[in-house]
Amino acid sequence: MRGLAALWVVLYHYAARYLPGLHTDRYTHLLDKGYLAVDLFFMLSGFVLTHVYWRTFTEPVRGSYWKFLMARIARLYPLHLFVLSLFLATALASRAVEYAATGTFEAIALQGTRSFTALLANLFMLQGLNAGQLSWNYPAWSISVEFVAYLGFPFALPWIWRSRCRSKILLALVLVALLTWFALVTGDDFDQWDGPLALLRCVPEFLIGTLLYAAFARGAWSTVSGRDGVLITLVIVLLLLLHFGASDLAVILLFPALILAAVGNNGRISSLLNVAPLVWLGEVSYALYLFHGLVEFITTNLLEAVGVRDRDRLSAEASFLLMSFMLGASLFCASLGHNGIEKAGRQRLRLLFGG
Secondary structure, three states, rough: HOOOOOOOHHHHHHHHOOOHHHHHOOOEEEOOOOOOHHHHHHHHHHHHHHHOOOOOHHHHHHHHHHHHOOOOOOOHHHHHHHHHHHHHHHHHHHHHHHHHOOOOOOOOOOOOOOOOOOOHHHHHOOHHHHHHHOOHHHHHHHHHHHHHHHHHHHHHHHHHHOHHHHHHHHHHHHHHHHHHHHHHOOOOOOOOOOOOOOOHHHHHHHHHHHHHHHHHOOOOHHHHHHHHHHHHHHHHHHHHHHHOOOOOHHHHHHHHHHHHHHHHHOOOHHHHHOOOOHHHHHHHHHHHHHHHHHHHHHHHHHHHOOOOHHHOOOOOOHHHHHHHHHHHHHHHHHHHHHHHHHHHHHHHHHHHHHO
């Protein structure tokens, strides 16, 4: 599910935004709604981390808090810093080429996107607080705001885990109310990734993921959610809603049921979801998410180098070929980055942190 969500985001950025010549909205709104994959990510993250850490944090936090943060740093930072360094190297290389051709070059700004200030913000995982001005790798805004959720997670989890069913239901209603208010404030546009609104989008969804795992672990709805028909029905309903461009909030409120139906499935679909290609896609999903922004950045520089500054003028055929190349390059880089940087870096940092 995580891998498919990452692929959805990539296709949204490439086909619906980067290459307008494809005119995907003429056929379906499925790709136009690809930003909602991030909302699914937030819920999945809360679900998975609760699965991993519920035993650790049912006791007083104390030293476990720092071990948790070090584990999160070891998980996110190696690949984040590597891709960031590639962005910087690409920017410097393009300026070197510009200088060789013209004798002048544009200096890296002190403020704004892809500036020295933005570089510092990315080093401290703060870019999500003002992503419109602090982004080098723009998809990385979500890991920044999610890191904020990590800071409070070890304190929220014990209370959620031990609370009575009535309290969990009340919290779920409060979180849904917050998302409903968010939808009203934004005009039902959940594609908010800049500033405080990004936090208001991330934190409630992350906590919903935590509640979902608490329900799953206690066998809630297992007799219903484990059936193939339930999962198939949910997928069809979601695809129809996305295809016709339905309300963002309506789609997001179905994500919890989708997660429970997917992880609780004990029918034939469970085997289909665990085939090797999908498992691999899930494993490289974080690398795919980070690298696809770099591929887009390099593609933009290459297009400008050959005189293509207006992508609106690219034909649908040329746009499709370019998108296919970018997608293939992203998957290739993700495979290399996952094995060579992400996994190796995580292991080394955990050894360094003593965990």
